[in-house]
Amino acid sequence: MISVEEARSRILAALSATPAxxxxxxxxxxxxxxxxxxxxxxxPPADVSAMDGYAVRAAEAVEGASLAVVGSAPAGHPFAGSVGPGEAVRIFTGSLVPPGADAILLQEDAEAAEGRVRVTETVRQGRWIRRRGLDFAEGxxxxxxxxxxxxxxxxxxxxxxxxxxxxxRAPRIGLLATGDEIALPGDPIPPGGIVSSNTHALAALVRAGGGDPLVLPIAPDDSRAIAEAAVAARACDLLVTTGGASVGDHDLVQAALGPQGFELDFWQIAMRPGKPLIWGRLGATPVLGLPGNPVSALVCAVQFLTPAIERLSGLPGGPPRTLRALAGAPLAENDRRFDHLRATLAEGADGQPVATPFPVQDSSMLKVLSRAEALILRAPRAPAVPAGTPVEVIPLGDLGI
Amino acid sequence: MISVEEARSRILAALSATPAxxxxxxxxxxxxxxxxxxxxxxxPPADVSAMDGYAVRAAEAVEGASLAVVGSAPAGHPFAGSVGPGEAVRIFTGSLVPPGADAILLQEDAEAAEGRVRVTETVRQGRWIRRRGLDFAEGxxxxxxxxxxxxxxxxxxxxxxxxxxxxxRAPRIGLLATGDEIALPGDPIPPGGIVSSNTHALAALVRAGGGDPLVLPIAPDDSRAIAEAAVAARACDLLVTTGGASVGDHDLVQAALGPQGFELDFWQIAMRPGKPLIWGRLGATPVLGLPGNPVSALVCAVQFLTPAIERLSGLPGGPPRTLRALAGAPLAENDRRFDHLRATLAEGADGQPVATPFPVQDSSMLKVLSRAEALILRAPRAPAVPAGTPVEVIPLGDLGI
CATH class of the missing domain: 3.90.105.10 (Molybdopterin biosynthesis moea protein, domain 2)
Known part of the structure; x- marks a missing residue:
């Protein structure tokens, strides 16, 4: 079993950005x-006024002076002439400053009457002029x-x-659910079967990450069906399968993909929920095989699929964003698998976030995962800690996941 | 001038969720x-196995016992019979537990040979069985x-x-830029004119909030053009205009919309950047008039448009999410307008976020807004504070804004 970090590094190293x-x-x-x-x-393309007022010559625009208003320059309609001695031009925010003027007399510092304007507050040179290129320059x-x-x-x-x-290009992510026991929502459910949720949740997660999901028809536990679906997915930038990845007797995904040119870089990851995971390549298409358990599939997707989509999209990709919170309850000692405790996230008395794990962490409980606001990360062999201990959490509300 | 909070409350109070x-x-x-x-x-629809192993009768499955394997129950293929005395059935994660069995013997605690299985670790009753309805129940x-x-x-x-x-339904937000001086990107730019950026940035902001943007053709500063565009936008859940909202001589939006049945609830808001804002209703369509300045328009959109989209989408809507950071530089005393300082956001030595305002806060600088990672909120009349003082900030990276 390899670590979560190593698994993510190997996945990211095998991927590159889609073309433009x-x-x-x-x-x-x-x-x-x-x-x-x-x-x-x-x-701005030239010196412009930052305010509504009058374009003036600062040396003349002293308190008490009276200037002749020789024109007006609404934004988009520059004044054709220039501002001469004793003159002013009515001007508005964004208007070009006419030649001759070197400051703006604010509207509220001026009294206009009969074609003239009286200065009630002395103007400073350059005041209220935005210089050409203040924001940015060509090139x-x-x-x-x-x-x-x-x-x-x-x-x-x-x-x-x-x-x-x-x-x-938004990476196209093929999503292939495998299993005899699963049915699409609304379709007849086979005896002992359940409704397939993985590809739908993953399609939303792919969209949340900026990818383009392609949901393939469910492949029953039958080598040929899986192989056919895999061929159909060759146009994808990444094929994600769910189910059939564990080491039991019915793990057909690996066997089925072999004859299609599948190069298996199989591993098990020291994480919970999760563990069984396939990573490999089918011809040119990378393949990520997630567990069939919906909670495991989604937690693995947060750790591996979202970073993979980032890398395919043109970002470096990396671990999910984490934040520090205080444990809302005592946490038991962890075993050798990196754990992800489903938890609520609330603001504590002192404003710090508090992450409280749900009492039952069974990996089949999708309702609990939906209610969870964070995953508390527990390193392999982490010791038991009391409530109030700082812990690292992945906030789940972010990014629509 | 009214406060940011009051303005947002009045906007939200006038809006309701779109139909389903x-x-x-x-x-x-x-x-x-x-x-x-x-x-x-x-x-699960019935009691199912949580692991790969054998369905057994716990009372018999003690260390050293040998049981006859009478069948197999892959997921989706329930075992037709039951588990009798001295018997076991091969089972997999998610398989229905056959009648008669009351525990699962883990694969790793069993040695299988010649149709029999030997127990190497005593099994506890009910162990590794997920009970019917553990996740959720019908209804x-x-x-x-x-x-x-x-x-x-x-x-x-x-x-x-x-x-x-x-x-x-995703709320449809009509976006109408007004002004003689603006041109669409790639179109010829009039003398003294600039390229229109507001509707494009706002369209992206609307999408980020889950709305459906409708970009209307630019309306020149002409009553008739504005009125026509407004009519075209009557199918929208909200019409957003940019420009023409200030109190200068060229503010046609209000005048142009009057004859179309516009009920003006005009106000100026005590905020920076921002201040001029129109809020009203054109027939059944609410109208939000944002400033023409791109930085002001976007900051006002964060404070008012995103909450409005939330309310229209079926959420309550409310102030933007804020977090606490430390000021990365001394902050000057504020005047009577609620201020939004464009700032970077970095992690400080002790892990706390540090928000450092850009040295120049001119509201025409779109490049600075694009580079900003947060808006530092400064209440009206806030006193000068030294670097290191806790401040409230709106993180801008969130939500793609």
Missing amino acids: ETVPLAGGWNRILARPVLSRVTQ EELLPAGRRLTARDIGLAAAANHPWLAVH | ETVPLAGGWNRILARPVLSRVTQ EELLPAGRRLTARDIGLAAAANHPWLAVH
Whole structure:
């Protein structure tokens, strides 16, 4: 059995980013930039007013002075002339400052009457003028490749005059559930069978991570069905199977994929819930085999699939984000498997988060996983600790997982 | 001028959730459930094995005993008979426990040979059996209305045999930029003009919040164009305008919308960046008028539009999530406007987050907003504080904003 960290490192090392595609600006949101965005314009394009008021010559605009208003410059309609001695031009936020003016007299510091304006507060040179290029200059790199684009970044790329962006293609993740005992929701349930939940939960998790899920029909426990589905999934950037990965008598996934050119890098991981996991490659397509147990499958997905999607999407990928919380109950000594206790997360008296494990941690309990707000991480051989001890947790509310 | 809190309360009070729609299971991810999900099945449907091993009668399965293996029960293929005295049935994780058996002998505690199995570790009654209904029972409410659905919730709804979900329709948010001086990215830029970024950034912000953005063509500063666009937006759950909201001479939005049946509940908000804001109603459609300045528009969107989308989506809506950080630099005394300082967010020496404001806070600087990781909140009249003082911040990385 290998550690969670080593397993994740081996998975990430085998993956690389999808190639770039061109998307319209708005389609770039939450995607990973494949080429840097260099500004195509200078912003502001010239000196502009930061306020509503009057463009003036500062040397003249002293308290009590009276200036002739020779024109107006609404934003988008620059004043054609210049501001001469004794003159002022009505101006608005974002308007170009006309030649000759070197400061803005604020509207509230001026009294306008009959084509003239009286200064009620002396103006300082350069005041309320935003200089050309204050925000950014033409040719400047505004957004680096490899960045996950926020709404603010989309605004910045727009302001830099980019109608299109080059981003990594959303990785297509094939999802294949195996097993004779499972049925799709709403379909007839076989005797002793259960409703298949894994591919649906994983499809949502893939979407949450920015991937493009492809749910394949359920493959019964039959080599041929599994092999056929695997062939259908060759167009995927990653094939994820669930079930058939344990070491029992009915573990057909490995056997079924062999004749299809599957190179097995099988391992068991020293983790709970989880343990049985397949990692390998089917021709060019990497294959991640998750346990069939829904709770195990989802916890393994948080540890391995989400980082894999990040790497395929153009990010480095790495461990899930964790935060420090206080244990809300005593924690027992851990065995040799890295444990993930399903827990609630609440704010304690002093504002620190408190993570309290559910009393029953059976890995078949999907309802408990749905209610959980965090996974308390317990290292192999971690000693028993009393309530109030700091622990590391993966917050589950983040990212829609 | 009213406070940020009062403005948000008035906005939220005027909005209600969109009606429900039926979506396929996977389409429910990140949506707000409109009707509770009650389980249609009991899970597990009967007593099942929690491990691979042998179904046995515990009273007989003592160390050293030898039992006849009378059959096998792979998951999905229940054993047709029962386990009699001196008998055992091969069983796998998830398999139904055959009648007669009351415990599972673990595979690793058994030696199998020639149709018999020898017990190497005494079995306790009930051990490794998951009881019928351990996870959930038919008719049980698993997911309440009003919940934002996670990937785990989708898995739970699937396991409860729901192929469809009733969720609130994603609110359609019309986005209308106004102004003679703005051009779409890639289009010719008028003299003294700039590239329009607001609607693109806001479209991404709407998507980040789970809404459905509708970007309307730019309306020049002309009553008729604005009025036409407003009419086109009547099918929206909320119309958001940018620009034309300040009190200068060129504020046409209010004037243009009046003849269309616009009821103005205008206010100025005591905040920075921001201040000019329109709130009202055009017939049945609520209207939020944001400032034209891109930084102001986005900060106002974080404070008002995202909560509005939450309310429209079926959540209560409320202030943005904040966290406590330490000021990374001294902060000046604040005036009467609630301030939002653009800041970086890093982990300090003791693990606490440290928020350091950018040296220049000019509200025209979109690049700085894109680089910002947090907004430091400064209450009206907040006193000057030294570096290291705890401050409240809105983390911007969350939610793709």
